[in-house]
Amino acid sequence: MVGDLAMKRSNEPFFWLLFGAGGMVAALIGAGLVLTTGLLGPLGATRAMDYARAYAFAAHPLGKLVLFGVVALILWHSVHRMGEVLHDAAHVSAAIPLRVVAALATVACGWLLLSI
Amino acid sequence: MNERRIKIEGLRYNPEKDTQPRFQTYEVPFTDDMSLLQGLQYIKDNLDGSFTFRWSCRMAICGSCGIMVNGNPRLSCETFLRDLLPGPVRVEPLENFPIQRDLAIDQSRFVDRLASVKPYIVPAREKPLAEGPHKQTPGELAAYYQYSQCINCLLCYAACPQVGLNPNFVGPAALTLLHRYNADSRDVGWSARAEVANSEGGVWGCTLVGYCSQVCPKGVDPAHAVNQNKATSALDYFGLRALLGGGR
Amino acid sequence: MSEIRTYRRPMGRWWTKNPTYRRYMAREASSFLLFAYALTLLYGLWRLSQGQAAYEGWLAWLASPFAIFLHLLMLLGMIVHTVTWFEVAPKTMPKTGLPERAITLGGVAAAAFASLVVVALAAWWGTSR
Numbered sequence A: 001m002v003g004d005l006a007m008k009r010s011n012e013p014f015f016w017l018l019f020g021a022g023g024m025v026a027a028l029i030g031a032g033l034v035l036t037t038g039l040l041g042p043l044g045a046t047r048a049m050d051y052a053r054a055y056a057f058a059a060h061p062l063g064k065l066v067l068f069g070v071v072a073l074i075l076w077h078s079v080h081r082m083g084e085v086l087h088d089a090a091h092v093s094a095a096i097p098l099r100v101v102a103a104l105a106t107v108a109c110g111w112l113l114l115s116i
Numbered sequence B: 001m002n003e004r005r006i007k008i009e010g011l012r013y014n015p016e017k018d019t020q021p022r023f024q025t026y027e028v029p030f031t032d033d034m035s036l037l038q039g040l041q042y043i044k045d046n047l048d049g050s051f052t053f054r055w056s057c058r059m060a061i062c063g064s065c066g067i068m069v070n071g072n073p074r075l076s077c078e079t080f081l082r083d084l085l086p087g088p089v090r091v092e093p094l095e096n097f098p099i100q101r102d103l104a105i106d107q108s109r110f111v112d113r114l115a116s117v118k119p120y121i122v123p124a125r126e127k128p129l130a131e132g133p134h135k136q137t138p139g140e141l142a143a144y145y146q147y148s149q150c151i152n153c154l155l156c157y158a159a160c161p162q163v164g165l166n167p168n169f170v171g172p173a174a175l176t177l178l179h180r181y182n183a184d185s186r187d188v189g190w191s192a193r194a195e196v197a198n199s200e201g202g203v204w205g206c207t208l209v210g211y212c213s214q215v216c217p218k219g220v221d222p223a224h225a226v227n228q229n230k231a232t233s234a235l236d237y238f239g240l241r242a243l244l245g246g247g248r
Numbered sequence C: 001m002s003e004i005r006t007y008r009r010p011m012g013r014w015w016t017k018n019p020t021y022r023r024y025m026a027r028e029a030s031s032f033l034l035f036a037y038a039l040t041l042l043y044g045l046w047r048l049s050q051g052q053a054a055y056e057g058w059l060a061w062l063a064s065p066f067a068i069f070l071h072l073l074m075l076l077g078m079i080v081h082t083v084t085w086f087e088v089a090p091k092t093m094p095k096t097g098l099p100e101r102a103i104t105l106g107g108v109a110a111a112a113f114a115s116l117v118v119v120a121l122a123a124w125w126g127t128s129r
Helices: A011-040 A053-057 A061-090 A096-113 B037-047 B108-116 B138-144 B145-149 B155-159 B159-165 B170-184 B196-199 B211-215 B222-238 C020-051 C051-062 C066-091 C100-129
Strands: B004-012 B021-029 B066-069 B070-077 B091-092 B100-101
Touching: A011 A061, A011 B222, A011 C020, A011 C100, A053 A061, A053 C020, A053 C051, A053 C100, A061 A096, A061 B159, A061 C020, A096 C020, B004 B037, B021 B037, B021 B091, B037 B091, B066 B155, B070 B155, B070 B211, B091 B159, B108 B170, B138 C066, B145 B170, B155 B170, B170 B196, B170 B222, B196 B222, B211 B222, B211 C020, B222 C066, C020 C066, C051 C066, C066 C100
Parallel strands: B004 B091
Antiparallel strands: B004 B021, B066 B070, B066 B091
């Protein structure tokens, strides 16, 4: 009976670290980010999202780093949990396609930031 | 003490006759000091001798009497009929285990998983008898004491949805005992049990639902024991565990 | 033992069956809203890379009732995420001697502060130069 255990070493740790980092970023500043980019900026309470200001932020190397970090980490965090939801609720193993999506989106993000 | 009555709806399943379970309702007179276990014993002694359930010490130390009470994993000896009023009380076998008969489950999956974590001291070094007994400071004892309080009652297995969803998952109590021995200064530590811990059925099967720690009758906190070791397993994965003081 | 014809119960919609499970599922499900926000930002970056007209078109859409509603949902998702994140955080750390509630409240307070800092920084970025 012990022999039929799946003792295969899990590769989870790599994705779990990304999950944890993204989760911490989202937990600490996620609300502030959504407030700023989704409500305060578009509704005119701040001019930070005006084209000139937004462009200046994304053009700066530090701005690029921040944007890449935030987008990529939240992507990897959310994709990990979404996979868990599908496993828990629908008995579907979607981790791999979700990771492909996250990888593509991460590459796209990096490419876009480099082009700005 | 005035006598009152409460209805108990018990899951019935006879493997020799039934293709699926059904419920049977019994009316049990009780006094304020009676546990649910005593209620079940009343049913067996007076109403239906075929009603099957496990029990032993009736004082929450043997871990035999775990059942689902109104959908929650409880020890029947520690659950009181006065608290379940007005009833009816639904009693079922522990979730996530195959039913053998009535409220009795097939525990063999747990027993196998427990064996796989080496739940005994794997000595850090050969200690000849002449050297005398091991000594531990209060701090060294505190590092594992809480996790040693597990009575193998399996309430945490009934609570954990991953036990039900993932047949490879070693489970809360077994992983807690893995941690208990790793944390014991007499034991060689992580390396002895790393293969199980690092596997997909090991710590990585846990999604931190946390219900296991809520239902544990002994305050063992399996959720904590398991999830602390995710960081250790991750460090191990990158070969950093020894580097960062992970030791043995 | 193996001769007994045991019965296996189906799990069904187990996450609806008690408050702890429902809270867990709410926590896990918030990830969909977080994913939506990451994609929103990505989309915005794409518009930004296409030039002023494209970007300002996106900004205008952001001010629409539908986008505002979506962002309120995503904000809710972030709050659910933050609170539940720090609720489970004590289980992932070695014992500190602090009660678990203290770690949770401390974390949520830190998050509230950090998010305020983000808003303040954005305000500064919007007014400077």
